[in-house]
Amino acid sequence: MLQVNTIRQNTAWVKERLAVKHFADISLVDKIIELDDTRKKLQLAFDTAQAAVNSSSKSIGQLIAKGQKEEAEKAKQAVAANKQKITTISEQLSETEKQLQAELIRLPNIPSEKVPAGKTPEDNVVVREGGNKPVLPQNAVPHWELIKKYDIIDFETGAKITGSGFPLYKGRGAKLQRSLIQYFLDYNTKAGYTEYLPPFMVNEASAYGTGQLPDKEGQMYYMPEDNFYMIPTSEVPVTNIYRDEIIKEALLPVKMTAYSPCFRREAGSFGKDVRGLNRVHQFEKVEIVQIAHPDKSYDALEEMVAHVEGLLNTLELPYRILKLCGGDMSFTSALTYDFEVFSAAQEKWLEVSSVSNFEAYQANRAKIRFKDQHGKNQLAHTLNGSSLALPRIVACLLENNQQENHIALPGVLHGYFGANRID
Structure with a gap:
C-alpha cells in the first residue's frame, strides 16, 4: 500500500x-x-x-x-x-x-523506473538466455503422454478424488517431486536462507499484508466458517512472520525459504495451453523471501535473480530471463523478472519463476519495520521469488530429457532420486 x-x-x-x-x-x-x-x-x-x-x-x-x-x-x-x-x-x-x-488499497504499487514500457507479455524484455535447447528423438511426445507411458502422474484419479486440475503423483513421479523439493531447499539453505515449514492456510490479515486481498480474492480457496484462505504461495505466510514486527537493522537482510503446496482456483483457465502440468489448481513450490534495507533491496533483487539462474543451470534446462513491462506486472510488484524454461516437445517457453521487489508496498500493509541508526522506525523492503515452482519444471525435465526408452535425469538429482533415469 x-x-x-x-x-x-x-x-x-x-x-x-x-x-x-x-x-x-x-x-x-x-x-x-x-x-x-x-x-x-x-x-x-x-x-x-x-x-x-x-x-x-x-x-x-x-x-x-x-x-x-x-x-x-x-x-x-x-x-x-x-x-x-x-x-x-x-x-x-x-x-x-x-x-x-x-x-x-485500490492503488497498485508504483513501478520502478527500471520497468520497461509496454502493455502485454509480448512487450516484456528478454534480459538473457542460458542453456542449450535439446535435440529430441523423432518419436518425442509432450509430458502429458510421457506421464502415462511411465505411469508417474495420474490426472484421471486426481479428478475422481477432487476434481480437474488436481494431479495424483505416484511411484517414481512422487519420488521425483520429493527429490526436487529437497534439492531446491538444500540449494537455498546453502546460500544462507533459513528454512521454514509454514501453515498452508492464512487468516485475512496475512492475505491483506502481502497484497493477495483484495486483488486476488477470486483466485484463492476460501473457508468462510473459519475465515481462512488456502495459500497461493508460501510467500504469504513466510512474509507475515514479520508482520507488525520491528527488526534490528543489523539483522537485515532476513533471508527465508520454504516449501509448500500452492492452491489456486485459476478461474477461466482452459484449452491446449493448460494441458497436463502447464496449469493446475494444486502444485508444489519452493520459495525464497528477503526482507531488506531500502537502500539495498535492488542489490538483493539481482542476487536473487542470479540465485535462481544458478539453480536452473544445475538442472541443465534451457531458460530465458524476462524483465516484465508495466502492463504485465502484478498489482504489488515494483519490478519483476520472470524465468521461462523451454519446453522442447511443446516448442514453447513456460514460466517457472517470478522474482520481484515490492519495495515498501507489502511492508506498509504488514507494518514490517526496522529501527535505523538514529532510532527511527522505517519501513523495510520485501522481495520474493520462486526457487522453483515444480509442475512446469517437471514437465520440461520429462520432455527435454526423453530418450528412446527412458527419461534421463540431470546429475544433481541422481543422489536425491536414487537413480539417473526413469524407465
Whole structure:
C-alpha cells in the first residue's frame, strides 16, 4: 500500500508511474488527496474542540471557587456543547479514515523506473538466455503422454478424488517431486536462507499484508466458517512472520525459504495451453523471501535473480530471463523478472519463476519495520521469488530429457532420486 505522504508530495510522478502500469483509474489519486484533506480538516476541528473542552473544564473550578456560579454554568454548557461536537466530528473522522484506507488499497504499487514500457507479455524484455535447447528423438511426445507411458502422474484419479486440475503423483513421479523439493531447499539453505515449514492456510490479515486481498480474492480457496484462505504461495505466510514486527537493522537482510503446496482456483483457465502440468489448481513450490534495507533491496533483487539462474543451470534446462513491462506486472510488484524454461516437445517457453521487489508496498500493509541508526522506525523492503515452482519444471525435465526408452535425469538429482533415469 502506498503512503499518503508519497502521493501528496509526488502527485504528478505517482500518476505518471501508474500510467506505466496501465492503471485505469488515475483519478483515484486525486480522490485520495481530497479525502486526506477532509481528514486533516476534521482532525484540526477535533483538536480545537478538545482544547476548548480542556480550557473550559479547567476554568469551571476556578469560577466556582470565586463564587461566579453563573459564569461557571455557562462554562459547563460550553463544555457539553463541545463534547457533543467532538462526538460528531469523531464519527465523521472515523468514517473518512475508513474511506481513505479503502481507496488507498485500490492503488497498485508504483513501478520502478527500471520497468520497461509496454502493455502485454509480448512487450516484456528478454534480459538473457542460458542453456542449450535439446535435440529430441523423432518419436518425442509432450509430458502429458510421457506421464502415462511411465505411469508417474495420474490426472484421471486426481479428478475422481477432487476434481480437474488436481494431479495424483505416484511411484517414481512422487519420488521425483520429493527429490526436487529437497534439492531446491538444500540449494537455498546453502546460500544462507533459513528454512521454514509454514501453515498452508492464512487468516485475512496475512492475505491483506502481502497484497493477495483484495486483488486476488477470486483466485484463492476460501473457508468462510473459519475465515481462512488456502495459500497461493508460501510467500504469504513466510512474509507475515514479520508482520507488525520491528527488526534490528543489523539483522537485515532476513533471508527465508520454504516449501509448500500452492492452491489456486485459476478461474477461466482452459484449452491446449493448460494441458497436463502447464496449469493446475494444486502444485508444489519452493520459495525464497528477503526482507531488506531500502537502500539495498535492488542489490538483493539481482542476487536473487542470479540465485535462481544458478539453480536452473544445475538442472541443465534451457531458460530465458524476462524483465516484465508495466502492463504485465502484478498489482504489488515494483519490478519483476520472470524465468521461462523451454519446453522442447511443446516448442514453447513456460514460466517457472517470478522474482520481484515490492519495495515498501507489502511492508506498509504488514507494518514490517526496522529501527535505523538514529532510532527511527522505517519501513523495510520485501522481495520474493520462486526457487522453483515444480509442475512446469517437471514437465520440461520429462520432455527435454526423453530418450528412446527412458527419461534421463540431470546429475544433481541422481543422489536425491536414487537413480539417473526413469524407465
